[in-house]
Amino acid sequence: MTMSLTETPLNSLGLPKAPAETRVVVAMSGGVDSSVVAAMLKDEGYDVVGVTLQLYDHGAALAKKNACCAGIDIHDARRVAEEMGFPHYVLDYENIFREAVIDEFADSYLAGATPVPCIRCNERVKFKDLLATARDLDADCMATGHYIQRFEGRDGPELHSAADPARDQSYFLFSTTPEQLDFLRFPLGHLKTKDETRALARRFGLEVADKPDSQDICFVPNGDYASVIEKLRPGAGAPGEIVDTEGRVLGRHEGVIHYTIGQRRGLGIGGLTEPLYVVKLDVDNARVIVGPKELLATRIVPVREINWLGDAPFTSRPEWRLSVKVRSTRPPREAVVRPISETEAEVELLAPEEGVSPGQACVFYAPEGSRVFGGGWIWKGRSA
Template identity: 80%
Template sequence: MALDTSLPLNSLGFAKPPAETRVVVAMSGGVDSSVVAAMLKEEGYDVVGVTLQLYDHGAALAKKGACCAGLDIHDARRVAEEMGFPHYVLDYENTFREAVIDEFADSYLAGATPVPCIRCNERVKFKDLLETARDLDADCMATGHYIQRVAAPGGAQLHSAADAARDQSYFLFSTTPEQLDYLRFPLGHLASKAETRSLAARYGLGVADKPDSQDICFVPDGNYAAVIEKLRPGAADPGEIVHVDGRVLAEHRGVIHYTVGQRRGLGIGGLDEPLYVVRLDVDKRQVVVGPKELLATRTIPVREINWLGDAPFESRESWRLDVKVRSTRPPREALIRPRGTHEAEVELVVAEDGVSPGQACVFYDPESPRILGGGWIWRGY
């Protein structure tokens, strides 16, 4: 049935009353998604909460501040009970292992530095969960991410969060235009996380003071190497720490324990110069170290590009945009040269240290808060 366009748009952008608008809220059990669900329920929407059980191992069951397992599922269910809307838990362990965890382990074994949270959004939450929301006849799906969706004549745009300290655009660059059309991010306009917690307290939610997640969800103690060694026995075989000039300096305890740019914990003290990991040679099981200036990178090959601009990506010889090569770094000015629809060469105006394969390179409009997509850094052509 066609919508009555004479009606004003509700807060989710639909020309019908909130009570006639069904929204599936992706609930991790944390304060952010809980506030989204409570806020929309209070506004009168037909809210359905869905939590994905993504993993279920050991300490995760008893650990606060992770997501999508054990206590966090219980917290999501409790919020739904408190606010009076239905809540479902879906077992996605196999999907999550195949789509996220296996690639995470294999990427580390290949000497890369993966970002599994992006793959989770891309391959699980904004793919399978989004399809589940459609199956439930929902008009849209809402999440607790700090990012903004802005309606525009050419289609919805992705914009940075109002609170730069909470902005999650780096982790959401691979959101497609079709997904963006269906998604909603009700927290993106908030000025601070304190405002979110204040809302949680006002709604009387038990998670109002729950700590934020700090680690990758399936690595709740931060020990990546232990998880990879469990998934891939033999992954921690020892090898040599080698200077770029060829000198063998020490023996390491497995390439998976090291990342490009690392200085501490190398076990090669007593030398005249500070040394950093500049390259991981997986085939030779070598950790290659050298002076800091060797970490400087200006030209970055990027592939699997998701483009969110208005004009086709390959319609120009180059794009002058800002880019982020790590989630913790500010955007930097760059020239992006397309090499087809989904690959490009990114040339930084000022070199960056520690650019690593497996990380994302996210594109930003230098004139506005708009995110124009991004891709994955790889080893080169």
């Protein structure tokens, strides 16, 4: 296909504008990834505007390192903007974040689920409110430091896994809608290793080049979920019984919120002839139910709140042969996805998975290749 003299070539972000005429809002967490995105786009000549969201208590987080969107990380984002010479804004989203993410996180744990708040944050805050702010700033697109790829397909933009499987964040971004995907850009998704990102940071002279990656959920210091929930919901740590599947009492616990499906360690049960695992949480009766490992195997996974990213409508087929992830740390497994409605489905795993838990995401992938077809939320489970 030949381009006429009047056509404007696409820039590196896929837009028919010169970089200097293209405004890009970069979501900056203060980490090395989003800092590199901002610096790289500024270096390419784009009209960059950095935006950092203050998501939780700034005062309490000032000294907390390696978490996004508070304290020292806001300072780091601001410093990158000063070094590279583009404007930077900090928006106070504490109330929105608490209502949209933290409250549901606490309530889900109290209901016996194992929530993934990073997905809700992307869905309800970063790719909703922040994206709306980017449009208000007359941006042509919004860029983030997520490790995921966006390709222009025959029927519009497609979401694909990152080139580096070890850094891939597609599990946490399955709820990105087609409309959001049209506006979003992910400049790091094609990089093969994190070392490449850090090399770019050094090339641009960024002081965050060697900053460690964040490990914990930003509002959960040191991974201590229970203490955060007890603070948010006083009385949540009510003690109760640890029982087997027949209802026999094996021990006591100090709160259901301290346990997750599939847990083996830290049960505090002695004198057993075989290892036992948490197979169910009975929140109403404050009981932790334990059993042998084979009871964790699940084949049928009910999923709701589905976000579908396929070209054909989700309900246009009685079933879809896809690969699915039921945990962020597990590889995709072969499955049959049977639509019940546009937002609900039954997922049949061809090989049973252990530790499938309500509150986790079930993310859909192409059987071959890197395309992400969306996904939904596991809302209850039963063995089959």
